Amino acid sequence: MDAKLDIVIVGGGISGLSAAYYLEKAARSQGLWLQTTLLEKEAVLGGKIATQRRDGFIFEGGPESFVTRKPEAWQLCHELGLADQLVGTTRPGKNYVLHNGRPAIVPSGPGSFFATPLLSAGGKLRLLKEPFVKPRTEASDESLGSFLRRRLGDEMVDSVVKPAIGSVYLGNVDEMSVQVSFGRFAEMERQHGSVVKGMFGLMKEKRAERKASGGPRPVKTPAFATLQTGLMALIEALAEAIEGEILLDTAVAHLHHDLTTPKPYALSLSNGRTLLADLVVLATPTFVMADLLSGLVETAVTDQLHNIPYNPVTTVNLAFNRSDIADPFDGFGVVVPEAESSQLLAIEGMSAKFPHRAPANQFVLRAFVGGQNQPELASLSETELIGLVRVELEPILGITARPTRTHVQRWLPANPQPPVGYLAMITQIERALARQLPQLYLTGAGLRGQGIPDCIRQSRELVSQIMANLTENNPLQRDF
Numbered sequence: 001m002d003a004k005l006d007i008v009i010v011g012g013g014i015s016g017l018s019a020a021y022y023l024e025k026a027a028r029s030q031g032l033w034l035q036t037t038l039l040e041k042e043a044v045l046g047g048k049i050a051t052q053r054r055d056g057f058i059f060e061g062g063p064e065s066f067v068t069r070k071p072e073a074w075q076l077c078h079e080l081g082l083a084d085q086l087v088g089t090t091r092p093g094k095n096y097v098l099h100n101g102r103p104a105i106v107p108s109g110p111g112s113f114f115a116t117p118l119l120s121a122g123g124k125l126r127l128l129k130e131p132f133v134k135p136r137t138e139a140s141d142e143s144l145g146s147f148l149r150r151r152l153g154d155e156m157v158d159s160v161v162k163p164a165i166g167s168v169y170l171g172n173v174d175e176m177s178v179q180v181s182f183g184r185f186a187e188m189e190r191q192h193g194s195v196v197k198g199m200f201g202l203m204k205e206k207r208a209e210r211k212a213s214g215g216p217r218p219v220k221t222p223a224f225a226t227l228q229t230g231l232m233a234l235i236e237a238l239a240e241a242i243e244g245e246i247l248l249d250t251a252v253a254h255l256h257h258d259l260t261t262p263k264p265y266a267l268s269l270s271n272g273r274t275l276l277a278d279l280v281v282l283a284t285p286t287f288v289m290a291d292l293l294s295g296l297v298e299t300a301v302t303d304q305l306h307n308i309p310y311n312p313v314t315t316v317n318l319a320f321n322r323s324d325i326a327d328p329f330d331g332f333g334v335v336v337p338e339a340e341s342s343q344l345l346a347i348e349g350m351s352a353k354f355p356h357r358a359p360a361n362q363f364v365l366r367a368f369v370g371g372q373n374q375p376e377l378a379s380l381s382e383t384e385l386i387g388l389v390r391v392e393l394e395p396i397l398g399i400t401a402r403p404t405r406t407h408v409q410r411w412l413p414a415n416p417q418p419p420v421g422y423l424a425m426i427t428q429i430e431r432a433l434a435r436q437l438p439q440l441y442l443t444g445a446g447l448r449g450q451g452i453p454d455c456i457r458q459s460r461e462l463v464s465q466i467m468a469n470l471t472e473n474n475p476l477q478r479d480f
């Protein structure tokens with residue numbers, strides 16, 4: 001009998017690559033003999049991570065940075081030897097909301113809070129009441145909108161939070177699960193009775209930890225980080241570190257399961273080949289998981305995976321000569337509320353956030369188009385999209401100059417929209433799979449969080465689970 005364990009990972013985005021990387025790492029440390037094969041449908045790895053390096057510019061078509069508060073991406077970059085390539089934000093970002101056609105700064109302190117035109121006096125007063133709002137007692141999920149409306153009031157949600165979250169998740173706060181999108185805040189309410197009290201509690205805990213450790217004040221990690229040559233550098237470093245095979249331009253067309261054969265999984269590939277496996281990890285969008293699992297598990301599971309909504313979005317990067325712009329935008333972004341008659345979801349100050357992404361005499365902005373309310377716009381032609389963004393930018397930022405470079409990236413579909421009750425549904429799906437398809441696992445943005453650090457965390461946790469199952473059930477442990 002072939003004593004080697006064959007593991008196939010489907011999907012070469014950050015989730016699939018980090019699953020392969022951590023699997024190999026864990027196998028080495030636990031003396032398991034395994035061979036990983038990662039299959040990617042496209043000609044390049046990265047999935048939503050899509051950097052284009054051109055003429056001294058770094059254009060990001062998908063994610064452009066990651067948060068460091070969730071440490072997994074930051075840590076993985078260090079582990080892969082990318083520490084000297086990490087670039088952090090050097091200042092707190094100025095964030096804006098479009099208000100009556102002009103960017104209004106989102107308050108970040110008491111002074112700007114009282115002065116902001118974004119909220120009426122009543123809206124501001126309502127915010128100040130947050131610590132005194134009774135906490136919800138049910139532990140069940142609710143929509144992010146319902147959570148925030150209870151805690152902060154409708155005005156704050158409609159004028160500030162809804163557009164900000166909408167531009168990140170491309171969906172509606174009144175439909176998405178608070179547990180998936182902002183579980184941390186729901187937890188603060190449960191533990192401290194209020195988000196504000198929770199934040200103060202967290203600061204106090206951190207101060208106490210620091211005091212107890214007796215160490216010096218740690219060097220502050222920047223809030224957001226990216227890589228000198230773009231986020232694709234993380235994908236390239238992962239691909240380099242993975243010892244197993246990586247097959248590009250190779251889609252899995254069908255998955256078969258037969259427990260009577262020595263290798264229970266057979267994957268039919270787009271190139272006509274069939275690959276046998278002991279264990280399979282699906283790291284694709286959830287609708288692809290649904291297709292691949294169709295006929296292998298109860299239809300309730302595939303229906304649930306199929307029905308997870310994804311909205312389309314297209315990102316449009318525009319570079320300008322700095323000398324052509326009287327007053328280059330200094331903010332990290334402007335989000336656009338539904339009430340404003342704009343065809344944009346958001347504008348990001350790509351150069352303001354990370355100046356290294358363009359030559360010194362250039363300035364890059366990025367617009368988001370599409371989303372839940374205007375999905376058809378995401379499919380316009382490149383010329384139409386660039387024209388649309390230029391027309392929209394003029395009244396908002398006063399930019400009339402012709403761009404020197406453009407980069408358009410379409411994501412049809414883009415990000416999953418986790419509805420209320422989502423985590424419970426995912427847990428149910430995983431239980432059904434464990435019963436019906438042993439040694440088949442799911443990971444990725446469609447499950448328990450979609451930011452890059454969330455994807456890495458999920459794959460890392462999945463590997464711990466796989467290793468626990470393997471070492472418990474499997475005779476293939478080797479004594480190296």
Ligand SMILES: Cc1cc2nc3c(=O)[nH]c(=O)nc-3n(C[C@H](O)[C@H](O)[C@H](O)COP(=O)(O)OP(=O)(O)OC[C@H]3O[C@@H](n4cnc5c(N)ncnc54)[C@H](O)[C@@H]3O)c2cc1C
Nearest residue numbers: 011013014015041047048063064251252444445450451452
């Ligand atoms: C416009 C945009 C901006 C974003 N901005 C940020 C940001 O700034 N920061 C942040 O942290 N996150 C951001 N995100 C979210 C984050 O980028 C994604 O959630 C994450 O990259 C998804 O990774 P994944 O590996 O789970 O899925 P994907 O990246 O979707 O990878 C899945 C892979 O599976 C492959 N595949 C599909 N079907 C098959 C098949 N049958 N056979 C083989 N392979 C298959 C696909 O080609 C793809 O490569 C953004 C997302 C978008 C769309």
